[in-house]
Each structure stands twice: as structure tokens, then as C-alpha cells.
Amino acid sequence: AQSVTQLGSHVSVSEGALVLLRCNYSSSVPPYLFWYVQYPNQGLQLLLKYTTGATLVKGINGFEAEFKKSETSFHLTKPSAHMSDAAEYFCAVNSGNTPLVFGKGTRLSVIA
């Protein structure tokens, strides 16, 4: 079975500061890893994904994540937070044809 743990249900950063949202996964087979973002009253939007190949993945809106197999992690980062980044962020894992398994989500607040 696969699982995802997101450390911190709520993260607050100042505008212009580094954003770091943590995600650790458990999988007995090579995982595919995803980060989704949910803005208020909207659906889940894909930020980025790792399937194979380069372990540093770049996504939309300046976000990136690095797959670290040895640490079973897929942390999401952005060098400089913007007010518009305030949202709920979900890490998810699957493999092959299995359904997505999500973490509980991390709410990001950006303080002016």
C-alpha cells in the first residue's frame, strides 16, 4: 500500500521568503509523485509531477520539487513567496494504474 505524509497542516511565510512544503511517501514500488494546489472554491490543479528521469522537477508558478529516493521525500519549494501563492497544497502518489493517494494537505499563508 502507498501513503503520503505532509508535515505541517499550516505553513505561514512572509512575502518574498522561501516556501518549503514537506512531503514524505511510502511505496513498495517505484512511485509517481504529484503536487496539486487548490485555490479557494476551485478544483485541484496540477503543479508538477515526477514520473521518471530527472529528480528535480519544475512546475508552474515558479515551484519545483526534488524526488529523493533515499529520504522517500518529494518536498515542494519556491524561492520567493507571492501573495497569490496562498492556497492548499496536496502531495499525492501512485504507480502503474493505481489511484492517487493523497496527503492531508498543507495550507500556505503568505504574509505581506
Add this chain to the structure above:
Amino acid sequence: EPEVTQTPSHQVTQMGQEVILRCVPISNHLYFYWYRQILGQKVEFLVSFYNNEISEKSEIFDDQFSVERPDGSNFTLKIRSTKLEDSAMYFCASSNIAGGQETQYFGPGTRLLVL
């Protein structure tokens, strides 16, 4: 840009009533999914659907739930007799191809409240 749409955005119902949640997946997609998120909990998989039949379902998806693609555009989730614990946000998703690396595109969700 094509998107998944869901109606209604909010639904309030009495316990024991039937509800139908509707989704319009992206038009050329072939694989459809329902997920739900109980307040404060994880987004959980309910069911996947391909070629007019269920391809996988979770243990949450019991006999009270059913899915249907009644025409070429809609994909519905029916809860026959709602329970208090069915209160949740329900997300529909679709993808072009099956397979873990294929992106699932999500709708905005339907918030269901069972009283």
C-alpha cells in the same frame, strides 16, 4: 483551456435521501474518477470508470454508491440513501490515458452536507 466541471457546487440533503452529483469531464478523456474529502481529512479515492464500467473501487464505495455515464458528456455519482458521514467535498477527475504518470484533471468539487 478545457476543464472538468461539476454541479451543483453545494448540496444540502436530509439523511436517507438520494443525491446525484454531476460531472462533465474533459471531452476527449476516457478515464473518470471520483474522490472525496471529509473536512479536515485526506482526499480519498472512491472509484474509477472506463469504457462504461467500473475499473477499480475503494472499500468506501459500497452498495450505496453507483456511477454512471448516461450520455457522451456526463459522469454521475449517486448516493442512494445518504448518511451523516457522507458529508464531504466530492471531486470528479478525468484523464486521457490510464496509467500512474498520466495527469488526472480535477473539477472544483461538490460540497455535500447531510443533515
